Amino acid sequence: MKLTLQDVTQKKNEFEKAGITLPSYDIEAVHKKTLEEPVWVHFGAGNIFRGYIAGLQEDLLNKGAADRGIIAAETFDYDIIDKIYKPHESMTLMVTLLPDGNTSSRVIASIADGIKANTADEAEYGRLKAIFVNPSLQMISFTVTEKGYALKGIDGNFLPVVVSDIENGPESAKHAMSIVAALLFERFKAGRYPLAVVSMDNCSHNGEKLQASVMTIAKAWAEKGFVTKEFITYLEDESSISFPWSMIDKITPRPAKAVEEKLEAAGVEEMAPVITSRNTYIAPFVNAEGPQYLVIEDKFPAGRPALEKAGVYLTDRDTVNRVERMKVTTCLNPLHTALAVYGCLLGYNLIADEMNDKELTGLIRHIGYDEGMKVVTDPGILSPKAFIDEVIEKRLPNPFMPDTPQRIATDTSQKIVVRFGETMKSYMASSELDCSSLVYIPLAIAGWLRYLLGTDDKLEKMELSSDPMLAKLQEKLSGVEAGKPETYTGQLKEILTNKAIFGVDMYEAGLADKVEGMFVEMLAGKDAVRNKIDELREKGNERTKKESDLLDLLYIINEMLSRGYTFLPVDLYHSHASKYLIEDGKIRIPFGAISGIGEAAANSLYETAQNGNFISIEEFQGQSGASKTIIETLERMHALGNLPKSSQMTLF
Numbered sequence: 001m002k003l004t005l006q007d008v009t010q011k012k013n014e015f016e017k018a019g020i021t022l023p024s025y026d027i028e029a030v031h032k033k034t035l036e037e038p039v040w041v042h043f044g045a046g047n048i049f050r051g052y053i054a055g056l057q058e059d060l061l062n063k064g065a066a067d068r069g070i071i072a073a074e075t076f077d078y079d080i081i082d083k084i085y086k087p088h089e090s091m092t093l094m095v096t097l098l099p100d101g102n103t104s105s106r107v108i109a110s111i112a113d114g115i116k117a118n119t120a121d122e123a124e125y126g127r128l129k130a131i132f133v134n135p136s137l138q139m140i141s142f143t144v145t146e147k148g149y150a151l152k153g154i155d156g157n158f159l160p161v162v163v164s165d166i167e168n169g170p171e172s173a174k175h176a177m178s179i180v181a182a183l184l185f186e187r188f189k190a191g192r193y194p195l196a197v198v199s200m201d202n203c204s205h206n207g208e209k210l211q212a213s214v215m216t217i218a219k220a221w222a223e224k225g226f227v228t229k230e231f232i233t234y235l236e237d238e239s240s241i242s243f244p245w246s247m248i249d250k251i252t253p254r255p256a257k258a259v260e261e262k263l264e265a266a267g268v269e270e271m272a273p274v275i276t277s278r279n280t281y282i283a284p285f286v287n288a289e290g291p292q293y294l295v296i297e298d299k300f301p302a303g304r305p306a307l308e309k310a311g312v313y314l315t316d317r318d319t320v321n322r323v324e325r326m327k328v329t330t331c332l333n334p335l336h337t338a339l340a341v342y343g344c345l346l347g348y349n350l351i352a353d354e355m356n357d358k359e360l361t362g363l364i365r366h367i368g369y370d371e372g373m374k375v376v377t378d379p380g381i382l383s384p385k386a387f388i389d390e391v392i393e394k395r396l397p398n399p400f401m402p403d404t405p406q407r408i409a410t411d412t413s414q415k416i417v418v419r420f421g422e423t424m425k426s427y428m429a430s431s432e433l434d435c436s437s438l439v440y441i442p443l444a445i446a447g448w449l450r451y452l453l454g455t456d457d458k459l460e461k462m463e464l465s466s467d468p469m470l471a472k473l474q475e476k477l478s479g480v481e482a483g484k485p486e487t488y489t490g491q492l493k494e495i496l497t498n499k500a501i502f503g504v505d506m507y508e509a510g511l512a513d514k515v516e517g518m519f520v521e522m523l524a525g526k527d528a529v530r531n532k533i534d535e536l537r538e539k540g541n542e543r544t545k546k547e548s549d550l551l552d553l554l555y556i557i558n559e560m561l562s563r564g565y566t567f568l569p570v571d572l573y574h575s576h577a578s579k580y581l582i583e584d585g586k587i588r589i590p591f592g593a594i595s596g597i598g599e600a601a602a603n604s605l606y607e608t609a610q611n612g613n614f615i616s617i618e619e620f621q622g623q624s625g626a627s628k629t630i631i632e633t634l635e636r637m638h639a640l641g642n643l644p645k646s647s648q649m650t651l652f
Contacts, residue, residue, distance in 0.1 A: 040069075060310050142201060195301070330388070
């Protein structure tokens with residue numbers, strides 16, 4: 001069996017026997033309606049789109065909450081369309097990698113078509129133009145990476161392709177942002193139809209970055225007379241064109257050989273990955289972790305799909321910003337970066353393997369729980385502690401996630417300013433905290449600087465991941481040799497004052513001397529990096545903050561039980577959002593007490609439950625907007641009673 005429309009529709013039994021879930025809707029009918037009346041175009045046809053974003057619309061189609069899919073547009077690597085989309089009629093085989101070694105597979109058919117966003121290809125670009133002038137279009141979204149929004153190089157000047165786009169106008173656009181601006185101009189000319197322009201890339205203030213790039217191109221064209229001033233007004237009017245912010249979180253690593261072999265053993269043909277001319281490593285399947293989060297500013301002037309029914313959080317900009325800040329500055333990204341640089345230095349090839357290293361797990365626990373958590377802002381809809389617990393206990397240790405420290409180490413110079421810099425700035429701004437007291441964030445930074453020498457902890461050469469500042473940084477470190485601490489003569493000083501890298505002057509933060517000292521110690525010889533990490537771990541309290549908090553909680557619970565208190569479990573119809581209710585002298589636990597359920601989610605569960613009885617878990621989830629993770633948690637706790645999973649009825 002193959003991943004084609006013919007086999008998916010005619011060989012259902014074979015797919016089901018292989019444990020692969022198929023769409024429950026009429027694929028051909030959905031694709032036809034999507035092309036006739038498009039509602040959603042996505043730019044960036046890679047794995048995060050195929051494995052997550054397209055999966056959201058797949059969920060809505062299977063639930064009957066949508067009747068159209070998504071059209072994918074690729075602005076960079078056209079081989080993806082030719083070698084992955086066309087042979088499989090835009091379908092994807094999604095494989096979820098579970099921590100226990102099992103997998104869950106399903107066919108995602110929500111993508112109706114893949115189009116090359118290439119102005120030089122008249123036929124392909126003409127199809128995009130036709131879609132953009134259609135009043136039915138509600139939103140366009142993006143996963144083009146942070147680089148996809150960049151109009152300028154490191155030198156601060158426009159990239160050559162951007163200079164060419166500005167000079168030649170919309171019809172000859174080549175940069176992704178120029179193409180988007182040109183297509184928006186087509187929509188403006190057709191009728192000034194509204195549209196949401198939504199970045200879903202994993203970068204801070206993504207909507208703002210997208211808007212700035214589009215506006216820069218459009219205003220440059222206006223100055224040259226390619227577009228009208230009215231077009232600029234149209235783009236600036238949020239009732240016409242909006243640029244919502246979002247936060248996305250899901251790891252979709254490169255295709256794993258083990259997954260490919262498992263699919264082939266199950267009888268699925270033609271699953272081998274391809275390497276494109278742009279060096280994209282991509283397969284007809286996407287393997288990814290289970291946990292996923294998408295939070296979007298609810299600003300859609302033309303309407304939108306019912307994304308909340310697929311587990312997406314729709315909220316305001318401030319909440320999106322708080323969630324993004326929580327993840328990027330404390331609960332995930334700093335931990336990833338620390339594991340990446342030290343994983344490379346210590347010879348690891350899998351992030352999951354690093355989580356069996358007590359020194360490295362101790363390092364990220366201290367960065368997250370001890371140092372980061374002191375300045376993190378609770379966004380309300382997601383619990384920071386529950387989020388980081390899931391990251392450290394479930395996501396990072398998943399041995400079946402083929403994610404590498406080498407991949408994560410890419411572009412580290414561009415990441416530190418947010419992942420560590422924001423925490424250091426918060427410490428400096430606080431009247432109660434002393435930035436110079438930080439230990440483990442400086443250790444992570446010192447590890448990255450040691451990594452830049454291109455020599456591992458065994459003093460053997462190692463290949464460094466790509467980074468736009470790599471050459472300049474290595475130049476400044478000239479003369480420093482791993483294994484020879486005497487070769488350090490202050491080469492870090494200029495680097496440590498660079499606010500563009502760290503967000504702060506490390507000397508002003510009181511951390512430069514500490515970083516320098518750690519760096520020099522890690523030059524001492526073989527295993528110097530390992531020894532330094534171990535030394536600092538031993539100095540710290542052996543009991544982590546999480547364990548200390550748990551111990552305190554257990555003391556309290558033990559005392560209450562000793563005094564005769566009885567607790568009642570969480571119950572859909574009896575629990576309050578946040579209040580501990582007294583029932584017959586017993587204490588009923590609220591929704592908000594459950595790990596992973598924030599204030600907003602708890603309120604939504606409670607309010608929905610008060611509206612009446614439900615015939616299924618499916619109906620309750622749809623009305624409450626609860627995520628799949630929350631529903632699964634409630635099911636495990638038997639809080640949903642005897643509700644069946646589905647609202648569907650079988651007639652005999």
